[in-house]
Amino acid sequence: MTGPLPDPGAPLPHYVSDAPFDPNVIENRVIGRTDLAQASQKKLMWWKFKRHRLALISGVFLAICYVAIVFAEFLAPYGLQTRNVENIYAPPQAVHLFHDGSFVGPFVYGRTMELDMENLRRVYTDRTDLVQPLRFFCHGDSYRFWGMVEGSLHLVCPPENGNFNLLGTDRLGRDVLSRILYGARISLTIGILGVATSFVLGIVIGGLAGYYGGWVDLVVQRMIEVLQSIPSIPLWLALAAIMPVTWSPLVVYAGITVILGLLDWTGLARAVRSKLLSLREEDYVLAAQILGASSPRVIGRHLIPGFMSHLIASATLTIPGMILGETALSFLGLGLRPPITSWGILLTEARSVNVIALYPWLLAPVVPVVLVILAFNFLGDGLRDAADPMR
Amino acid sequence: MIRYILWRVLVMIPTLLLISALVFTIMELPPGDFFESQIAEMRAMGENADMAEIEALRARYGFDKPLVERYFHWVGGMLVGDFGYSFEYQLPVTDVVGDRLWLTMMVSFVTIIVTWIIAFPIGIYSATHPYSWGDYGLTFVGLIGLAIPNFMLALVLMYFANIWFGTSIGHLMGREYLGQPMSWDKVKSILEHLWIPVLIIGTAGTAGMVRRLRANLMDEMEKQYVVTARAKGLAPGKLLRKYPLRLALNFFISDIGSILPAIISGAEITAIVLSLETTGPLLIRALQSQDMYLAGSFLMFLAFLTVIGVLISDIALAMLDPRIRLAGGRTK
Numbered sequence: 001m002t003g004p005l006p007d008p009g010a011p012l013p014h015y016v017s018d019a020p021f022d023p024n025v026i027e028n029r030v031i032g033r034t035d036l037a038q039a040s041q042k043k044l045m046w047w048k049f050k051r052h053r054l055a056l057i058s059g060v061f062l063a064i065c066y067v068a069i070v071f072a073e074f075l076a077p078y079g080l081q082t083r084n085v086e087n088i089y090a091p092p093q094a095v096h097l098f099h100d101g102s103f104v105g106p107f108v109y110g111r112t113m114e115l116d117m118e119n120l121r122r123v124y125t126d127r128t129d130l131v132q133p134l135r136f137f138c139h140g141d142s143y144r145f146w147g148m149v150e151g152s153l154h155l156v157c158p159p160e161n162g163n164f165n166l167l168g169t170d171r172l173g174r175d176v177l178s179r180i181l182y183g184a185r186i187s188l189t190i191g192i193l194g195v196a197t198s199f200v201l202g203i204v205i206g207g208l209a210g211y212y213g214g215w216v217d218l219v220v221q222r223m224i225e226v227l228q229s230i231p232s233i234p235l236w237l238a239l240a241a242i243m244p245v246t247w248s249p250l251v252v253y254a255g256i257t258v259i260l261g262l263l264d265w266t267g268l269a270r271a272v273r274s275k276l277l278s279l280r281e282e283d284y285v286l287a288a289q290i291l292g293a294s295s296p297r298v299i300g301r302h303l304i305p306g307f308m309s310h311l312i313a314s315a316t317l318t319i320p321g322m323i324l325g326e327t328a329l330s331f332l333g334l335g336l337r338p339p340i341t342s343w344g345i346l347l348t349e350a351r352s353v354n355v356i357a358l359y360p361w362l363l364a365p366v367v368p369v370v371l372v373i374l375a376f377n378f379l380g381d382g383l384r385d386a387a388d389p390m391r
Numbered sequence: 392m393i394r395y396i397l398w399r400v401l402v403m404i405p406t407l408l409l410i411s412a413l414v415f416t417i418m419e420l421p422p423g424d425f426f427e428s429q430i431a432e433m434r435a436m437g438e439n440a441d442m443a444e445i446e447a448l449r450a451r452y453g454f455d456k457p458l459v460e461r462y463f464h465w466v467g468g469m470l471v472g473d474f475g476y477s478f479e480y481q482l483p484v485t486d487v488v489g490d491r492l493w494l495t496m497m498v499s500f501v502t503i504i505v506t507w508i509i510a511f512p513i514g515i516y517s518a519t520h521p522y523s524w525g526d527y528g529l530t531f532v533g534l535i536g537l538a539i540p541n542f543m544l545a546l547v548l549m550y551f552a553n554i555w556f557g558t559s560i561g562h563l564m565g566r567e568y569l570g571q572p573m574s575w576d577k578v579k580s581i582l583e584h585l586w587i588p589v590l591i592i593g594t595a596g597t598a599g600m601v602r603r604l605r606a607n608l609m610d611e612m613e614k615q616y617v618v619t620a621r622a623k624g625l626a627p628g629k630l631l632r633k634y635p636l637r638l639a640l641n642f643f644i645s646d647i648g649s650i651l652p653a654i655i656s657g658a659e660i661t662a663i664v665l666s667l668e669t670t671g672p673l674l675i676r677a678l679q680s681q682d683m684y685l686a687g688s689f690l691m692f693l694a695f696l697t698v699i700g701v702l703i704s705d706i707a708l709a710m711l712d713p714r715i716r717l718a719g720g721r722t723k
Contacts, residue, residue, distance in 0.1 A: 226409045230694045233656035241678035242420045327540050356550045366543050373538035
């Protein structure tokens with residue numbers, strides 16, 4: 001009998017390879033990429049995320065925005081409520097570098113204001129002889145940093161005896177740029193807080209439904225269906241309308257975040273539920289249960305980490321809706337109220353067609369709204385692709 | 392088929408009941424009621440409010456009865472077409488609402504059609520040319536439409552429509568037709584004004600729809616039957632027309648469920664800004680003055696519109712796609 005097998009009954013040769021054993025042999029087979037095979041889950045996600053250029057840029061942009069709102073007082077050239085009656089509805093000023101062909105550094109031209117009695121408008125004209133250099137790291141309007149520490153240091157201040165309104169002023173002569181910077185603090189946090197609310201609700205409710213199943217699941221399913229079939233804006237309006245007028249603006253702010261979160265958890269709960277339904281059949285869950293782990297521990301410690309990254313990605317995608325929701329509510333007068341300033345509040349100034357025709361710079365807060373929403377969308381897309389183990 | 396429709400309609404009933412309970416709770420949540428705010432208003436104007444009269448009114452409208460009883464009274468009334476009484480307008484809700492319901496439905500319907508017309512070619516182009524410049528560009532334009540707040544777009548478009556086309560500002564029809572009975576001229580005037588709100592409301596839904604259509608169609612393009620068709624030498628255009636496109640059509644109907652709430656939401660905001668003759672402006676006014684039956688009926692109506700829209704899309708889909716009919720029957 002010929003072949004690879006030894007003859008029946010013959011002693012089997014015993015063979016041990018002399019070559020040194022390398023435990024990483026399989027990992028090394030991916031030539032040159034030992035790191036790829038040994039990388040942790042987080043690292044893999046980061047690499048995948050980095051490939052998504054737009055998402056990376058958006059992430060950096062948003063990070064800058066959130067750092068900026070911490071230092072809004074310092075970055076804004078004026079205070080939030082600083083009014084200048086001499087300078088009402090002033091159009092944006094341009095920053096120049098050269099005067100008469102020679103370099104002066106950043107400066108603005110002084111302005112004179114005349115009342116056009118025929119059209120009842122203020123007409124501002126640049127005086128090209130009046131060069132007013134900007135000051136940097138200077139002392140200007142005093143403020144209380146986060147309402148606590150007194151300060152007056154600004155990144156850039158208006159020139160001495162002059163004005164610096166990069167984006168113009170509103171009907172009370174308040175600087176639009178400064179107000180946008182302060183408004184970002186509210187508008188950007190409201191989305192995060194609202195998502196945090198809906199995140200907690202979504203995980204708890206979806207977790208219960210997915211883990212216990214049965215009638216809990218049935219009730220939750222129905223609830224989700226109902227909430228999803230009601231158009232959100234009218235419901236937001238109704239909920240916002242029932243907040244008493246006597247509440248302080250800060251409480252209203254908290255109320256709005258809760259309202260935004262209260263109706264938005266359905267999508268997350270659904271994702272949690274379906275993921276749990278598939279994950280709870282896994283062997284490691286059974287193992288944990290046999291070892292005596294309680295339900296909350298199994299859910300929190302073993303199941304949720306399994307799809308957390310996916311959840312964060314979908315939560316990121318719901319933030320834009322919340323920011324837009326707040327803007328719309330405030331614009332309609334049912335959301336935040338002055339003196340709290342958000343981008344929605346700023347846009348109420350541009351409510352009438354007159355403003356668009358005469359003072360279009362009051363529409364400036366739309367630009368940050370659009371940019372932030374686009375950035376959140378791209379970031380969310382990138383995160384979702386990175387968190388998806390299938391690709 | 393009839394069994395499926397019956398089952399689908401039956402499922403709708405608990406959903407609507409839950410919605411009505413939710414709406415009623417929201418309407419009841421604010422402290423006080425319409426009468427109390429009216430008393431406060433009268434006192435502020437220096438008038439003397441007769442408490443006895445107020446109490447009598449309260450009793451007449453059942454405000455002294457327990458909550459649960461009032462809820463059933465309200466729901467029962469709606470079933471026979473009695474939506475309650477608007478305190479502010481001193482009219483039955485049905486009279487106040489009147490034409491506005493039809494106009495709201497019309498705006499929503501036209502918006503869906505327009506959304507389809509825009510989303511269909513874009514979605515197909517993006518799916519057949521994925522990761523191309525055209526795909527990125529169109530996606531980006533769609534996202535911008537999504538990102539600009541509806542009300543701002545409404546204001547700006549209204550302004551330019553006025554400058555370029557001379558369309559009168561606000562309203563769904565020319566000023567002279569307000570409150571007039573339907574006529575040919577009025578229809579023409581409505582059509583002239585309709586495109587602004589429709590375009591604005593459509594922007595948000597279109598972006599989402601293009602995205603989903605692209606993802607669905609791209610999955611479909613990788614399926615084996617497409618590969619087979621390509622392998623046997625079918626021309627790309629014909630291939631697209633013969634197979635994936637037909638599935639995409641199904642998707643268009645099923646997607647109503649996800650875009651309808653967004654469209655109605657957008658329609659409300661845009662209507663408030665443009666002061667259209669739809670439910671939006673009345674709704675916000677009713678909410679502010681705690682005119683609870685009017686506001687409640689509006690919310691109920693909007694939810695109902697959504698639920699019915701989804702129902703119609705489900706039934707239409709079942710007619711088109713036998714797979715759904717079978718699966719739907721089996722789950723219950």
